[in-house]
Amino acid sequence: xxxxxxxxxxxxxxxxxxxxxxxxxxxxxxxxxxxxxxxxxxxxxxxxxxxxxxxxxxxxxxxxxxxxxxxxxxxxxxxxxxxxxxxxxxxxxxxxxxxxxxxxxxxxxxxxxxxxxxxxxxxxxxxxxxxxxxxxxxxxxxxxxxxxxxxxxxxxxxxxxxxxxxxxxxxxxxxxxxxxxxxxxxxxxxxxxxxxxxxxxxxxxxxxxxxxxxxxxxxxxxxxxxxxxxxxxxxxxxxxxxxxxxxxxxxxxxxxxxxxx
Amino acid sequence: xxxxxxxxxxxxxxxxxxxxxxxxxxxxxxxxxxxxxxxxxxxxxxxxxxxxxxxxxxxxxxxxxxxxxxxxxxxxxxxxxxxxxxxxxxxxxxxxxxxxxxxxxxxxxxxxxxxxxxxxxxxxxxxxxxxxxxxxxxxxxxxxxxxxxxxxxxxxxxxxxxxxxxxxxxxxxxxxxxxxxxxxxxxxxxxxxxxxxxxxxxxxxxxxxxxxxxxxxxxxxxxxxxxxxxxxxxxxxxxxxxxxxxxxxxxxxxxxxxxxxxxxxxxxxxxxxxxxxxxxxxxxxxxxxx
Numbered sequence: 001x002x003x004x005x006x007x008x009x010x011x012x013x014x015x016x017x018x019x020x021x022x023x024x025x026x027x028x029x030x031x032x033x034x035x036x037x038x039x040x041x042x043x044x045x046x047x048x049x050x051x052x053x054x055x056x057x058x059x060x061x062x063x064x065x066x067x068x069x070x071x072x073x074x075x076x077x078x079x080x081x082x083x084x085x086x087x088x089x090x091x092x093x094x095x096x097x098x099x100x101x102x103x104x105x106x107x108x109x110x111x112x113x114x115x116x117x118x119x120x121x122x123x124x125x126x127x128x129x130x131x132x133x134x135x136x137x138x139x140x141x142x143x144x145x146x147x148x149x150x151x152x153x154x155x156x157x158x159x160x161x162x163x164x165x166x167x168x169x170x171x172x173x174x175x176x177x178x179x180x181x182x183x184x185x186x187x188x189x190x191x192x193x194x195x196x197x198x199x200x201x202x203x204x205x206x207x208x209x210x211x212x213x214x215x216x217x218x219x220x221x222x223x224x225x226x227x228x229x230x231x232x233x234x235x236x237x238x239x240x241x242x243x244x245x246x247x248x249x250x251x252x253x254x255x256x257x258x259x260x261x
Numbered sequence: 262x263x264x265x266x267x268x269x270x271x272x273x274x275x276x277x278x279x280x281x282x283x284x285x286x287x288x289x290x291x292x293x294x295x296x297x298x299x300x301x302x303x304x305x306x307x308x309x310x311x312x313x314x315x316x317x318x319x320x321x322x323x324x325x326x327x328x329x330x331x332x333x334x335x336x337x338x339x340x341x342x343x344x345x346x347x348x349x350x351x352x353x354x355x356x357x358x359x360x361x362x363x364x365x366x367x368x369x370x371x372x373x374x375x376x377x378x379x380x381x382x383x384x385x386x387x388x389x390x391x392x393x394x395x396x397x398x399x400x401x402x403x404x405x406x407x408x409x410x411x412x413x414x415x416x417x418x419x420x421x422x423x424x425x426x427x428x429x430x431x432x433x434x435x436x437x438x439x440x441x442x443x444x445x446x447x448x449x450x451x452x453x454x455x456x457x458x459x460x461x462x463x464x465x466x467x468x469x470x471x472x473x474x475x476x477x478x479x480x481x482x483x484x485x486x487x488x489x490x491x492x493x494x495x496x497x498x499x500x501x502x503x504x505x506x507x508x509x510x511x512x513x514x515x516x517x518x519x520x521x522x523x524x525x526x527x528x529x530x531x532x533x534x535x536x537x538x539x540x541x542x543x544x545x546x547x548x549x550x551x
Contacts, residue, residue, distance in 0.1 A: 027462045038469050042478045046328065049338045049483065054331065178314045185318040189327070196331050 003107060014114040028117040032069070032124050039065050039191055040128075054195030059135035061193060063219040066128030068191050071159055071214055073121025079163040081113040083180060087170045095256060106249050110164055133222070144224050151218040151231065154238035158210050161238075161245035168245070168252035183209075190215040210237060293385055297393035305397040312401060319357050322477055326350035329479070339483050345509075348420045349480055351413055352505045357477075358402055360440040360501065364391045365464050368451030373458075377546065388448065388539075395444065423510025431517065435504040438524050443471075443500045445531040452535070455542035470495075476502030482511070496531075499524040 018024070043065060047058050056064070086109050089095040098108050133140070140148070166179050173179075186209045189197070194205055194212035206212040213234045220226040305312065329346045332338060341349070368391070371377040380387040414420065447464060454460040472478060475497035481489050492498055503520055506512050512520065 023458065027459050031462060031465065034466060035469065038473060041473065045479045045483060046332060048485065050332050050335075053328075173310075178311055178318065181318045182314055185320050188321050189324045192328055197327050198331055201327050 003103075006103065006107075007111065010112055011114045011116070015116050018116055025117045029120045032073070032118075032121045035072075036065070036069050036124055036128065039068065042191070054193050054197075056193045056195065057136075059132045060219070060223060062132035062135070063129050063222065064193050064215050065191060066125045066130075066132060067155075067215040067218055068125070068187075069121050069128060070125030071155065071190075072187075073118050073123075073125060074156065075159060075163070076121065077115050077118035078111070078113075079160065080180060081115050082110050083163055083167050083170075085113060086110075086167050090170050090256065099253075099256075105253070106164070106246065110160070110167065129219075129222070136223075138223070140222050140224065144222055147226065147231065148218055148222040151213075151221045151226070151234060154234050155214040155218055157238040157242050158213055161241040162209075164245040164249055168249045171252040171255045187211060193219070207237075210241075213237065294389070294393065297385075297390060298397060301390075301393040301397035302400065304394060305401050309401065312398060313405070315361075316358060316402060316405065319354065319361065321472070322350045322354045322357060325477060325479070340511075341480065341483070344417075344419055344421070347417055348422060349505060349509060351417075351420070352422070352508055353476060353501065355406060355410060356436060356439065356501055356504050358406055359399055359436060360443050361398070361402075362395065362440070362443045362447050364395065364444060365447045365451040365461065367391065368448065369454040369460050372451075372454040372546070381543070381546075388535075391448075392444070395440075399440075421510075422508045424508065428507055428510070431521070432504050432507050435499070435507055435521075435524065438528055439500050439504055441528060442496060442524075442531060445528075445535050446496065446500070449531065449534050449538055452538045452542045455545045471497045471500050474498065475500050476505065481506075493520070494523055496527045499527055 040062065043053075043058070043061055046053055047061075051057070053061055086095070089098065089109075095109075098112075099105050101108060162183065163180075166183065169179060186205075189201075189205055190211040194202055194216040197205060202212075217226055217230060217234055221231065326346055326349075329338070329341070329350070330343050333341060333343045333346055337345070368377075371380065377387065380390065383390070446467060450460055450464040450467060453463065474481070474492045474495055481492050481498060481502055483489075484492060499520075503524060506520075507517065
């Protein structure tokens with residue numbers, strides 16, 4: 001409860017800070033629609049030549065594109081700003097102020113800032129998923145919706161964990177800014193259903209950089225195509241990644257040579 | 262800032278403007294460039310780990326290759342077999358690595374934080390310092406790319422490129438111009454930071470345009486004919502795709518001639534745009550201090 005109240009305070013503070021830059025809101029809203037259109041046009045090029053992408057029809061692929069945009073919003077709104085500030089704090093030694101607070105350090109370090117404008121992507125992404133569904137003339141059963149939400153939550157946990165691992169790396173490598181760019185480069189592969197990829201690439205995108213669990217499998221769940229085994233692997237994977245990232249963060253903290261030392 | 266300093270900065274602006282007239286009379290530059298390059302090489306080597314990571318972020322063409330490769334499993338797409346896609350996208354990856362540009366982030370930062378005024382005091386137009394760092398980055402990248410290219414050649418012995426002394430020369434020229442176009446266009450967006458706060462956003466849209474119509478999402482022939490026809494004359498094609506097309510041997514002689522002329526026209530356009538924007542911007546910048 002106390003943590004929830006803190007989050008409310010944090011985000012009210014973030015919001016007030018950002019209201020000063022209203023042009024950013026317009027620019028971000030515009031760019032999120034721009035990139036979404038870009039993504040859909042890109043997918044359309046494939047469908048000019050083939051009527052399926054790895055067994056997925058156009059509206060089905062749209063749902064993957066929607067999830068891609070949704071998570072891009074989550075990352076840009078919540079993860080990137082915090083990673084950025086932690087890296088800065090490590091460099092300047094001001095992480096001391098976070099560590100000495102009577103609250104879990106991981107909580108503050110990873111959830112303190114929110115760039116509210118980027119939530120536009122989250123909303124737009126959701127709209128594309130709904131549009132895809134309406135094009136398919138499918139109404140998912142309540143069970144499928146629950147399944148979808150469960151997969152969505154496990155995907156959120158995975159994304160969060162991956163970013164926490166990246167932050168933790170900053171304790172050793174001070175110039176880590178571009179590791180996050182590297183994540184994006186691979187995330188790019190998540191615009192399309194993972195079934196399109198063959199062999200090693202698919203294994204890599206499922207189990208090493210679990211992008212399949214982030215953009216493809218929640219869509220499969222909503223379409224009623226996800227089997228229980230894959231879903232369970234997803235949950236187990238999310239939990240494992242979460243525990244690992246937490247351990248790794250605590251381990252990395254020990255290498256923090258604060259400001260005075 | 263005091264008035265004296267302001268005036269000094271204005272003088273610096275004017276001096277660089279003067280220097281700029283001479284800047285493109287390349288004869289004066291080699292000596293200075295050698296010095297700039299030596300310094301830039303040291304800088305780049307210091308950040309070599311970062312650069313390797315940056316290189317890895319350029320994998321998008323390979324993602325697109327994976328997709329097209331799978332789609333072409335059931336037969337060629339618009340004349341592109343699986344092998345053609347491999348040849349196309351490996352070359353595109355190479356071209357993208359060798360034409361990579363990041364100057365706008367430096368320029369935007371230095372304009373907004375005022376660091377640019379220090380550079381303006383140097384007896385050489387700042388653009389040459391940026392060019393030197395970019396060149397040093399390419400030298401470093403070549404070290405890594407040449408072995409990788411040889412490895413790819415060995416792994417895919419069926420890759421077919423149309424390699425003759427003529428196409429190779431044209432490829433090299435198109436590669437240099439592609440880099441110049443990417444650099445100059447990004448530089449122009451960077452100069453806009455003198456006036457607006459969203460210069461990076463505009464550049465992002467330009468970049469998106471290049472990914473779409475510069476041949477990354479798909480080879481340009483795979484777009485609907487009207488789109489492809491327009492794209493053939495847009496600058497994006499000459500920022501990435503054109504050197505690849507030359508080596509792929511799918512262009513007729515007249516295509517190559519028209520393409521080369523269009524490419525040179527865009528180069529002239531961006532050179533003039535840069536010089537015009539820079540002279541306007543530098544006055545604007547001086548006005549902050551005065």
